[in-house]
Amino acid sequence: MGLTKQYLRYAASAVFGVIGSQKANLTYVTLRGGEKGRYVAVAACEHVFIWDIRKGEKVLILQGQKHEVSFLCPSPDGVHIAVGYEDGAVRIFSLLSGESNVSFNGHKSAVSVINYDALGARLVTGSKDTDVIVWDIINECGLYRLRGHKDVITQALFLKDRNLLVSSSKDSFVKWWDLDTQHCFKTMVGHRSEVWGMVLLNQQNRLLTGSADSELRSWDISYLDEGKAEGEPRVKKGKSLLEEEEEDNEKEEDESPEERILSCKKSGSILREARDRVVSIATDTKARVIACHGNDSVLELFSVLSEEEVQRKMTKKLKKAKKKAAKAQEDTGEQMEPSVERTLKDEIVRLTNIKASAKIRWVDCLSCAGGELKVALLLQNNTVETYSLKTTDKTPTANKTARLTLGGHRTDVRTLAFSSDNLAVLSASGDTVKVWNRSTLQVIRTMACEYALCSMFVPGDRQVILGSKSGKLQIFELASGSLVETLDAHSGAVWSLCLSPDQRGIITGSADKTVKFWDFELIKDQGSGQKRLTLKHTRTLQMEEDVLCVKLSPNHRLLAVSLLDCTVKIFYTDTLKFFLSLYGHKLPVLCLDISHDSTLIATGSADRNVKIWGLDFGDCHRSLFAHDDSVMFLQFVPKTHLFFTAGKDKKIKQWDADKYEHIQTLEGHHREVWCLSISPNGDHLVSSSHDKSLRLWERTREPIILEEEREMEREAEFEESMAKGDAPVVPGETEGEAAPAGKKTIETVKAAERIMEALELYREETRKKEEHEFFCEKAGKQLPPPKPNPILAAYGNITPSRYVLDVIKKVRSSELEVSLLVLPFHYVPELLKLFNSYVQQGLEVELVCRCLFFLLKIHFGQISSNQMLLSIIDDLRTNTLSKVCEIRDVLGFNGAALQFLQREIETKEDVMFFADATGRLEQKKKRRRRSESSLTLFTSSFCISATTL
DSSP, X not given: OOOSSOEEEEEEEEEEBOSOOSSSOEEEEOOXXXXXXXXXXXXXXXXXXXXXTTTTEEEEEEOOOSSOEEEEEEOTTSSEEEEEETTSEEEEEETTTOOEEEEEEOOSSXXXXXXXXXXXXEEEEEEXXXXXXXXXXXXXXXXXXXXXXXXXXXXXXXXXXXXXXXXXXXTSOEEEEETTTTEEEEEEOOOSXXXXXXXXXXXXXXXXXXXXXXXXXXXXXXXXXXXXXXXXXXXXXXXXXXXXXXXXXXXXXXXXXXXXXXXXXXXXXXXXXXXXXXXXXXXXXXXXXXXXXXXXXXXXXXXXXOXXXXXXXXXXXXXXXXXXXXXXHHHHOOOOOOOOOOOHHHHEEEEEEEEOSSOEEEEEEEEOGGGEEEEEEEETTTEEEEEEEETTSSSOOOEEEEEEOTTBOSSOOOEEEEOTTSOEEEEEOSSXXXXXXXXXXOEEEXXXXXXXXXXXXXXXXXXXXXXXXXXXXXXXXXXXXXXXXXXXXXXXXXXXXXXXXXXXXXXXXXXXXXXXXXXXXXXXXXXXXXEEEEEEEXXXXXXXXXXXXXXXXXXXXXXXXXXXXXXXXXXXXXXXXXXXXXXXXXXXXXXXXXXXXXXXXXXXXXXXXXXXXXXXXXXXXXXXXXXXXXXXEEEXXXXXXXXXXXXXXXXXXXXXXXXXXXXXXXXXXXXXXXXXXXXXXXXXXXEEXXXXXXXXXXXXXXXXXXXXXXXXXXXXXXXXXXXXXXXXXXXXXXXXXXXXXXXXXXXXXXXXXXXXXXXXXXXXXXXXXXXHHHHHHHHTSOOOOOOOOHHHHHTTSOOXXXXXXXXXXXSOGGXXXXXXXXXXXXXXXXXXXXXXXXXXXXXXXXXXXXXXXXXXXXXXXXXXXXXXXXXXXXXXXXXHHHHHHHHHHHHHHHHHHHHHHHHHHHHHHOOOSSTTHHHHHHHHXXXXXXXXXXXXXXXXXXXXXXXXX
């Protein structure tokens, strides 16, 4: 098939202009060799940026894929960071390399909370789909899904040393989960509205919850089952199992099941100054400082006093009470016993308030040496601020240590422009105008301005002109970064600016129903005496409606003006006489552009259509349904009849105005796209969006074939619909509180297909081998072997059974169970036979056992009723038992040998392996002394008994 017309693909090049997205939180992280509290991680659309607070620079970018980041959580060891996304996926990145090797897919919608356990081996995630999922990071798989909440999960916390989990939700409930049995054993209903956050205090003996009112509610936790600590038997010291069971039976009538593990009672509340809901609540790592805020710009800090500090405070209060009682006794003569009651206010005291420069979106705290507290704030205006204060001071005051503002705008960018040399990009928002270096994406100039709606570089690229919402034109000098002049051009908003083709002036269109013509002029500045640029008003064209967009044809012959009455009027430039009226749009035309040869005009409207018109007769060549929402911007690629459109549907599309075809869609923005600008050479495109990001797109050398592009779009839609299909049902499984963690995705479907293809190949090769053996036996001689399969040859001539194992090994650990669940049953008997051979050979015994047990669980009825599989299951039972015991013995032997070597090295060289080895050595010494004392006691008793005999 010959290519009649070649299109080149535009690809995403960079994301810039965003400091921190509002959808996710921010958190302190530690990079290799970096000091504590120097680096902070924030979400930036689909990426994660690691900022160096001291230098104000990006030091690491964790690359995302497609969906926006919704939550961040660093691991306890500081080496990894877990990132949750809008589609429910969770990826774990290494902060050393910036790469992600572990990913989990279980949630159906955005991840709303992530937390690690104390060891960093498990991860709990909550989502907008109301489910809580616990993941095993080491094995890279989901453990279980916990159902019970009826609204978005706002927090989920592991309890240290206890296999318990506590979760809160917008359904106003706080639930306690026993992770051994995966059920909810207690639901707290003491909140009248949504629970927006919670923290654990006082060695996890107190729970503090934030709701929709000004109260922070405190709950005292009493752990009744002492044996509930993780890894310990549930037996009280000094009592046998039988005695314990008898006691439990006696208490069974009096106690409810939830009271056997813990009891949770309200102990009081702390009043916040803010009256609205808690947006976020956080503590430092030691839970000594609580930070919380609402929808305003004030952060409230509270200090949690230690037991010694509380006792000192109570002693002082008791002294005061005694003095007061003594004085009252002198006055009245009655004997009064002083009493002081301990309240929550004695344990949690207000530290200070921090007033940020804008509304706070999220907070994170970090305790440093010397009683220093570092606070990082993510603000709602695309800013990160950090503060530092001394918690040991009597009246601590917070000092602002850093503010990240240079790399982005505070409000949405509403206008963009490229310089004539393609090297600089201008972006202007409601308060600032910035000039960026396109190659390095660094800010060259930042200047304060009024609310900008349109902009352009003056020929020569030394000045820029902005049209503002107040109707003014502002001229800026780039060399000095200063405002040169402000002109009161219009009485309404200046919606459009257009440079005349002879580059001697500009045309402006405004909401005051006028189009004005301006010429460039050099005048002498009264202050400096040097010449500077100004604008001289020459002509005015009065219109009947508000002007939304103006454009001059490149041949300087015609002027196109779009009006609020949904029409586009064409005038002669020289005489300003009316020429044509282009009508057909149902809603106002928001953008238009004229091709380089002045033959075509394309108009984009709020009615979601783009119309292509001829400028000779004003006939409509074609009407295209371009976007799913308003078309906000339209521009032709220089010297072509190709044009780009930007819409409120978050997409940018390229079109061919000659063939009326859609060429490609640029997806990446997560909110409405406001505007775009194409470089004069057509190689680059920059776009801005409501998600605060600026995106640079680059023209590649890769050609686009339209049929293939449409086919790829259809495949993507099919894959998405297939992944959204109903999840396979496990026979015999009821809808309860606990469920499998994984979910059906396109990756799991593809993995199942690869396993099926491998089994089909195994069947085919087995059949060929049997046929070859039959023909050799019939011929009575050895015949030449059949031609080897090319797939097996590519893998190094491996056996078909080994190829099946390799395919299963390549399935992601987190997707293995769901892939096997999708597998049809008629492949299962073949797999069981292969698993038996793998176990006998000792190949990947752990992986094979995991697959085997899962298949037995989900297909138990069919397997147990099949007499053909009885012998295979019996062989598997004996083989797996022997092999697993053998591997366990090897691991135990190796572990004991390593411990022996460690002890030998420690005793000989007095060298410890780990940082916390000092504490372990003390424990070992205590155990050794205890064993020695018991051995001495046993020896002495043995000697006494021997003497008696």
